[in-house]
Amino acid sequence: MxxxxxxxxxxxxxxxxxxxxxxxxxxxxxxxxxxxxxxxxxxxxxxxxxxxxxxxxxxxxxxxxxxxxxxxxxxxxxxxxxxxxxxxxxxxxxxxxxxxxxxxxxxxxxxxxxxxxxxxxxxxxxxxxxxxxxxxxxxxxxxxxxxxxxxxxxxxxxxxxxxxxxxxxxxxxxxxxxxxxxxxxxxxxxxxxxxxxxxxxxxxxxxxxxxxxxxxSGINKIEWAKDLSTGIITSGTSYEYVKEVCGDSVSILKLGMVNPLPERLIREFAAHVKRLIVIEELDPVIETAVKAMGIACEGKNLFPITGEFSQSIVRKALGYPEKPFVEGEALPGRPPVMCTGCPHRGLFYVLAKNKYTVLADIGCYTLGSAPPLNAVDMVLCMGASVSGIHGFNKIRKETTNKTVAVIGDSTFMHSGMPGLAKVAYNGSNSKVIIVDNSITGMTGHQNNPTNGYNIKGDPATKIDLEALCHALGIGRVRVVDPYDLKETERVIKEETAVNEPSVIISRRPCALLKTTKAKPALSIDPEKCRACKSCLRIGCPAISLRNGKPVIDGAQCVGCTVCQGLCAFGAIGGNEQ
Amino acid sequence: MTTNIMIVGVGGQGTLLASRILGYVFEQRGFDVKISEVHGMSQRGGSVVTYVRFGEKVYSPIVSEGEADYILAFEKLEAGRYVRFLKEGGQIVTNTGRIDPMPVITGAAEYPEDVLDKLAAKGVKIDGIDAMAVAKEAGSEKAVNTVLLGRLSKYFEIPETEWTGAIDAVVKEKFREMNKKAFRMGREA
The missing domain is CATH 3.40.50.970 (Thiamin diphosphate (ThDP)-binding fold, Pyr/PP domains)
Known part of the structure; x- marks a missing residue:
């Protein structure tokens, strides 16, 4: 089958x-x-x-x-x-x-x-x-x-x-x-x-x-062509691009095993072809090895070291004719954004509004860095927000109350815990916000040790984040709902004002979870709206301007009400009982 | 001969489902099929691309500039963004609906309402349909993808039963009838 x-x-x-x-x-x-x-x-x-x-x-x-x-x-x-x-x-x-x-x-x-x-x-x-x-x-x-x-x-x-x-x-x-x-x-x-x-x-x-x-063994194999003027050593997807462009017209040594390399086979192949080219994405790993064998070859002089390849890149590099195409106009970009109803949006709005320095981490909340929120200062690797803020605060003690780390529930379990132990042990007054959306989000919704379910979706031991933070030596642990902007702002201000380490858990399940039910879509009353555009500041993809006034796309809105909290004129409604 | 289809749209519009239905249809017809998609960060409301290629023997899983026989665009700005991938004489099948990208929402850029007109002025073949309106009529705003797939299906001499059979095979039972209805309405629109 x-x-x-x-x-x-x-x-x-x-x-x-x-x-x-x-x-x-x-x-x-x-x-x-x-x-x-x-x-x-x-x-x-x-x-x-x-x-x-x-x-x-x-x-x-x-x-x-x-x-x-x-x-x-x-x-x-x-x-x-x-x-x-x-x-x-x-x-x-x-x-x-x-x-x-x-x-x-x-x-x-x-x-x-x-x-x-x-x-x-x-x-x-x-x-x-x-x-x-x-x-x-x-x-x-x-x-x-x-x-x-x-x-x-x-x-x-x-x-x-x-x-x-x-x-x-x-x-x-x-x-x-x-x-x-x-x-x-x-x-x-x-x-x-x-x-x-x-x-x-x-x-x-x-x-x-x-x-x-x-x-x-045959895992590395030579496909001889009649024409021996060019020989190509390649592997993985690059092999597919080469076959797409050259078909059977060039000789190819396809490597199925890229470590260790078959030196005798490479020598035999090189000896039969006039021009030897190594085609590999990313670093010149094979090329460097071939050159170290004393064999002349080409590679990164023709192909980029950055980005992924395509048949078009192979065509250009090997001198094959390119396909004609229509050049389009310059158009507005469409970068990824936080989804409608994303619980991270309200939190980042509050952090941006109050001009916090934000050391963030790997996950959907990396998108807090995007316009219009522009709320993030640093993203490095898994867990680096919590350990990074500690070093940051040791050098800039005067801004400790205006600096926060933001890390997701899954990322915190992955490698945030040792950083938090360090914050407690080495006393840097650092403030860590754990954005707990009850799921590993960006990778497509995987359960994790803090949400109480295993990989099959069956109930599993649920690690209590509050108790865990206390156990790691943090005395102050608060929980907020990021849909509630006022409360979120109040708690962040209180916690960043104290002179000891603190954890704020910003807790609200991912809007895309099956268990998260969308609420009725909101709408903007054009009579009450004064076009102040406050609601546009949260970067919600469901809100856009039409003829100078904001409108809510009912197909996208999930009724999270974060925008409602920003409207000074009571113009956003539609969810009244 | 390899036929290349690009499905472009906004993350969350269901390009992956459309590519799976297409892949199923062509595989059943005995073609070698390759599909390439991207998961993760780009799916979060960003511009997304899925490639479907079929023929006697297909090597590369992606489509390069000037190679697409068809671009199936779930949003018209995205049709404009990927036009350079269209083959000379290739066909764009597009939703005429608009979804504002963040630079437009923040006011950093204007939405080019005339994007399709400008493409047509360059001689690009465009078949536009208000897929959202048809999808609503079919019973779900989420069916924009199958409406457009129905429209694209007209360009292939393949009986309708093969397409609806693919929907049966690929779509969860709960959504099958609605998607088949949306497909037929797109095909007949």
Missing amino acids: KKLMLGNEAAARGLYEAGCRFVSSYPGTPSTEITEEACKYDEIYCEWAPNEKVAMEAAFGASLAGGRSAVCMKHVGLNVAADPLFTISYTGVNAGMVIFVADDPGMHSSQNEQDSRHHAIASKVPMLEPADSVEAKEYTKLAFELSEKFDTAVFVRTCTRIAHAQCSVELEDRVEVPVKEYAKNPQKYIMAPANAIRRHPIVEDRLAALRDYAET
């Missing part, structure tokens, strides 16, 4: 067919659906972990116990999981363990454009790179085989155009793999210096064996 499948869906199918038993992940675009889809197979235990580090460690534990396991994350999540990664490389595995990492060239939904292949090279862990959904499934299964054969975790690296692209995939049956025996083995699994010293040479030998595998 064949089915159109996202790369992520196909990878999940690969987990199922490979007899995988355990998946632990933290959501991150574009990797999220691997875990969500795997969760649909009863044979695989799946869970959301608070962050990628503990997810990877749990997957390692499952492998140690003898069950095939996997962990999925986006590229920046791999930074968080780098600590276990580098030592799992030394211990190796018991049952097969696969690490999915999804890069985001073009930064569709990310804060940087890092290239995960560097992590594979640095940790000496092999990395496979599928080019479409068919290979996403095939390589996932292969990754388990390699993991057990070579006693190592194995990466499967994707990117947005693999993870979120669909093509037809042939479904096969699951092969049950029994749980392997577990035997205590301190020399292998206790990475204290005396043991680790003995493991490192094993890692180097393993890499050499994997290199031999890469030379001969």
Whole structure:
């Protein structure tokens, strides 16, 4: 049976067919659906972990116990999981363990454009790179085989155009793999210096064996063309763009394994072609390796190091004719915005109005930085708002009462807690606002430890944020409803005035949750409206100007009433009982 | 020969559902199909693009400048934004409705009401429909996507039953009948 499948869906199918038993992940675009889809197979235990580090460690534990396991994350999540990664490389595995990492060239939904292949090279862990959904499934299964054969975790690296692209995939049956025996083995699994010293040479030998595998296994393959004037080394989506443009007219070395690289195969390929070009998105990883072999090649002299590729970029770089097109007019942009009814809007309005310095974090509330609110000063990485404000306030003590950190419920659980412990322990009077919308929002609504539900939507232990903050040493914890602008403003002013650390929980479920019922749409009475435009200051996509006066789009409005709180003339109504 | 369709619109309008219905129809017809979409940040009311490609063998999952046979635009400003992806002689099928982007709401920019006229003046083939009005008539403002898909379906010589079959396969049961109605109304509009 064949089915159109996202790369992520196909990878999940690969987990199922490979007899995988355990998946632990933290959501991150574009990797999220691997875990969500795997969760649909009863044979695989799946869970959301608070962050990628503990997810990877749990997957390692499952492998140690003898069950095939996997962990999925986006590229920046791999930074968080780098600590276990580098030592799992030394211990190796018991049952097969696969690490999915999804890069985001073009930064569709990310804060940087890092290239995960560097992590594979640095940790000496092999990395496979599928080019479409068919290979996403095939390589996932292969990754388990390699993991057990070579006693190592194995990466499967994707990117947005693999993870979120669909093509037809042939479904096969699951092969049950029994749980392997577990035997205590301190020399292998206790990475204290005396043991680790003995493991490192094993890692180097393993890499050499994997290199031999890469030379001969067929995962890296040459497609010879009649014309040998140009040879292209490529992998992943870049391979698809090259095939789209060049078809069978150029010789191609397609790499399915991008770490370690097959040196003999590359030499053989290079020796047969006149002009050698490496085509790879992001960093010149393969190009640098080829040049280090003493082989002349081209690459980043022709192709950009930034952004994602396309057939158009390949055409231009290789001198193929471009397609004619009609140039459009300059038009107003349409950046992403907070949704109608978003609970974050009221909070950021209050912060902007009172000119707070706001160190924010990763999530939907990053959009508090956008016009017209422009409420945010900094966004760095998961958890950095809470630890960042501590350093900020230590240097600028005079502005402590005008500076706040803003972090989401899920992000706080991910890596905000150690920052808050630091605030309490090292006393910086920092004020932290936890925007608790009862969900992990930006990645598409995943449950988390603070909302009381697990990945399947079944009831789970709910971590009490107020009690948690108290336990982390914060004496003052307040809760506000961000739809209530006056109360939100009053509490923020009170808490930022005190000379001790404080947490304000701005609590209101995401407007897009199924359990959040929309209220009747509001409307503006044109007779009462004086066109002062106060209601436009909150940046609600449902309110726009028509002939000089604001109007509310009834199709978009969910009746949150935040705009009503801003109108001095009582012109906004429609929700009267 | 590969046929390229771009679906453009505003995050939340349901471009993903439309692409899945299209993908299903062409796959059932035995074509090699690729669809590419973007999730996450861009879906939050921003400008969104989904690519659907079908043919004997399709490699790239995306569509580049000058390649789209059809642009299906769920909002007219977005039709203008992506016109450079249209092939020479390609067809735009668009909603004539307007959704103000944030720069217009804040007053930083004017909404170009004449965006479609300007495209037509450049010789671009445009088929416009007030999809919101049709969707309301069909029973849901959310059905703008299937109304427009119905309109686009007229450009393919494919029996209606294959399209409604795809809706049956892709859409949740609760919304099937409404979406089929919206599809037919778009197709007949």
